[in-house]
Amino acid sequence: MAVLTHLQQLEAESIEIMREVVAQVDNPVMLYSIGKDSAAMLHVAKKAFFPAPPPFPLLHVDTTWKFRDMYKLRQKAADEAGIELIVHQNPQAQAQGINPFDHGALHTDMWKTEGLKQALDKHQFDAAFGGARRDEEKSRAKERIFSFRSENHQWDPKNQRPELWSLYNARKKPGESMRVFPMSNWTELDIWQYIRLENIEIVPLYFAAPRPTVERDGLILMVDDERFPLHEGEEPLMRSVRFRTLGCYPLTGAVESQATTLDEVIQEMLLTTTSERQGRAIDQEAGASMEVKKQQGYF
Amino acid sequence: MSASDTGYRADALIGQDIAAYLKAHEEKTMLRFITCGSVDDGKSTLIGRLLYDSKMIFDDQLSALEAASKKSGTQGDAIDFALLVDGLAAEREQGITIDVAYRFFATEKRKFIVADTPGHEQYTRNMVTGASTADLAVLLVDARQGVLTQTRRHAYLVHLLGIKHIVLAVNKMDLVDFSETRFQDIVGDFNRFAADLNMAPPLAIPLSGLAGDNITGRSDNTAWYKGPSLLAHLENVELADNAAQKQSFAMPVQWVNRPNLDFRGFSGRVAGGTVKPGDKIRIVPSGKTSTVKEIVTMAADGSRADVSEALAGQSVTLTLNDEIDCSRGDVIAAADNPPLAADRFEASLVWMDEAEMLPGRAYELRLGTQAVSARVQAPKYAVNVNNMEHLAAKTLGLNEIGVVELATDRPVVFAPYADSQKLGSFVLIDKISNATVAAGMLHFSLRRAHNIHWQAVDIDRAAHAELKDQKPKILWFTGLSGSGKSTIANAVEKKLHANGKHTFLLDGDNVRHGLNKDLGFTDADRIENIRRIGEVAKLMTDAGLILLTAFISPFRAERDMARAMVADGDFVEIHVDTPLDVAEQRDVKGLYKKARAGELKNFTGIDSPYEPPEAPEITVNTTELSAEEAADLIIDYLDKN
Secondary structure, rough: OOOOHHHHHHHHHHHHHHHHHHHHHEEEEEOOOOOOHHHHHHHHHHHHHOOOOHHHHHHHEEEEOHHHHHHHHHHHHHHHHHEEEEEEEEOHHHOOOOHHHOHHHHHHHHHHHHHHHHHHHHHHOEEEEEOOOOOOOOOOOOOEEEEEEOOOOOOOOOHHOOOEEOOOOOOOOOOOEEEEOOOOOOOHHOOOOOOOOOOOOOOOHHEEEEEEEEEOOOOOEEEOOOOOOOOOOOOOOOEEEOOOOOEHHHHHHEEOOOOOOOOOOHHHHHHHOHHHHEEEEHHHOOHHHHHHHHHHHHO | OOOOOOOOOOOOHHOOOOHHHHHHOOOOOOEEEEEEEEOOHHHHHHHHHHHHHHOOHHHHHHHHHHHHHHHHHHOOOOOOOOHHHHHHHHHHHHHOOOEEEEEEEOOEEEEEEEEOOOOOEEEEEEEEHHHHHOOEEEEEEOOOOOOOHHHHHHHHHHOOOOOOOOEEEEHHHHHHOOOOHHHHHHHHHHHHHHHHHOOOOOEEEEOEOOOOOOOOOOOOOOOOOOOOOOOHHHHHOHHHHHHHHOOOEEEEOOOOEEEEEEEEEEOOOOOOOOOOOOOOOEOOOOOOEEEEEEEEOOOOOOOOOEOOOOOOOEEEEEEEEOOOOOOOEEEEEEOOOOEEHHHHHEEEEOOOOOOOOOOEEEEEEEEEOOEEEEEOOOOOOOOOOOOOOOOOOOOOOOOOOEEEEEEEEEEEOOOOOOOHHHHHHHEEEEOOOOOEEEEEEEEEEOOOOOOOOOOOOOHHHHHHHHHHHOOOOOEEEEEOOOOOOOHHHHHHHHHHHHHHOEEEEEEHHHHOOOOOOOOOOOOOHHHHHHHHHHHHOOOOOOOOOEEEEOOOOOOOOHHHHHHOOOOOEEEEEEEEEHHHHHHHHOOOOOOHHHHHHHOOOOOOOOEEEOOOOOOOOOEEEEOOOHHHHHHHHHHHHHHOO
């Protein structure tokens, strides 16, 4: 008897989850970060509803500080999926000129956490798909696939709905919403493997190339545009680097690498000894910081 | 020999031939399992060890782990593997795991998803949650403690959830000098208990999570043990998927895919069996038949993929050769062996909410893609999970397990849980709080199952009543104006409603303003008034309702006329007995004052007689009982009749 491979099982489960959301809620949206996990999630969504386009828009909560290569792929990916792209930028953050160089944690809080809440409220989305995986980070390992949020977008880790079999409960009161993580059970390797098998387009930054960089606080940062304030005497250096995760360019550390093909990237990933999120400045705080952020409404 | 020497390290192939490695990785299957055990059995340590030995821990995590081990670990300067696994901040402070956490690792053969489930008594629901998606369970026992109450409870739960493969992991063998005798005592102890549950003896493995014995390879410390190491067993055990492929085809419809007028597909995940284009199918519960036209999925490049067969576990979209009704909640099944539909079931129920089960109340029941209203009766019995004794119970509280009967408001397509997890498992949702309050496993249907050829039966009075799970009654309140009829009737109705009963209150004033507004207060009109109310009451009892009427209805003959209209035993006459002087003193509507002043004619008790009932079913003396007490008295009567 034929048995499904682990990737076939994961894909089937993710499709089932996406269809449940569409069947159970009024106004779903897919959060799209332009990263590889989002790319894989969007690809699964195309499969789930084929031949119809996915029956929900993509939402990019933009900080205005993403890599230029990310902005290039954003509209193209939405167009190819045949769905609407909504871009939200927090107008207060914009007005106050909040940026990662001068404002530290406030940057993430205003652009991402607040920006996300604003966008969800503005469009009255009652369910938002996110590409987070349980293998990424400890507090995510315990989050449900259908994760309930209060009217204030708060997550209560002590009071999660039991989630049994594949019976997902999306019932909620007006104003309340769900975050849904259809890729919960995928690992980083699964995502890469899937991108390879399905030939999914990803941002070129995942592949090594000579890029202008500076080194700060142990992170290799890419000088992606002229807004990057160079310290006195600091000179961007061309290094062959790639990125394991993508976020705001001033907050995302690169790794030195010669991996220019997908197979080489996967090979490096498998042989590497540094976990994925280490490149993100946001996670380098106390052990429980992500859990606190999630309770406040961070995705 | 230490476990970390034995393999499961980063594969040499990764460095040498990544394409070959990825090809092999593509073929891997997936096993989901749970670990359960008491608080100090070393569960988190065991999982941490599995992650560590299968190279799932990165250098930065390892250095963070080493630092954390020194700060808050329990192993002195050595690595505390448990810290890898304990996630939420609050737990880290308490030093215990309190929720279900999922971990991932892979070996050369398989990918694994581990549900780490808690050992604490109050968290039965988390364990059941973790077990619901598991193919295998690892039951941990501390070799020093042996089989504990908690061990039995966890074994019972994994058995209840139908997990076929169980591993009895006798842990901390290093602390009993790897004693074979100790190991065999524990295994014998457990197997006696397993036999009581009709559970096959599990594979028992002597382990040390901390030292790594028998985790990835056989340990020299237990030369007497001839079985596989834990990982070797996890890699080779048969997957539940296999069994599902052998069943008859069934696919609950999740969503109808209709992008344009030329395409109508039915999307779902195959619950059992396989399907090919051309196969004869039947839609359940409607019973309509057709054949499969195409299996529609998307190829990697976005074009339509040519699929010749869909397997159990796959998410697909089917098109049919006939235009037939089919929507979310329906099941597309093999035409010759479709599942049945029924509306009354026996099931095992695990209660998961702080608010206890309310027998008679309507909950939303989710089974597959179906959502119906369901009423649960008081449990046949609850199960003491410590010794499997059956206990009498009126309800189920948080973490309690019982066997119940339930009735749904329309037929549900189902299969016994033992035959199909997908069509036999359900959850109950509180319609007000929206919380998932219970998990259930269907045993069988209680009435003749309505199969696909079910005939339309006449929906009679009994059918209406049965669906509502109640006896239709007319509660006829009679008494002087101001005696408290409406107040008491209201209180009774609230209580009935809270118990999930379908009720209706006919009030004198409302009827007079509508249905009977053409009637006055002459004797003839009074009789016609009561006749009409009697007819309405009869119709409502035929609809299965419990009807409450609150009219003075002063004449015995009128009341007897109404009683004669309905079936014996349906008419409950309730005399709200309040002396005239007390009622007049209350005079809530100021009517007595007007009557005494001569402004109201034919007022009962003043210038028109009140004939008290001679043999009412219930008499309520309002000078002795409060409205609440009177309502309780009436509810008590209804419970007994």
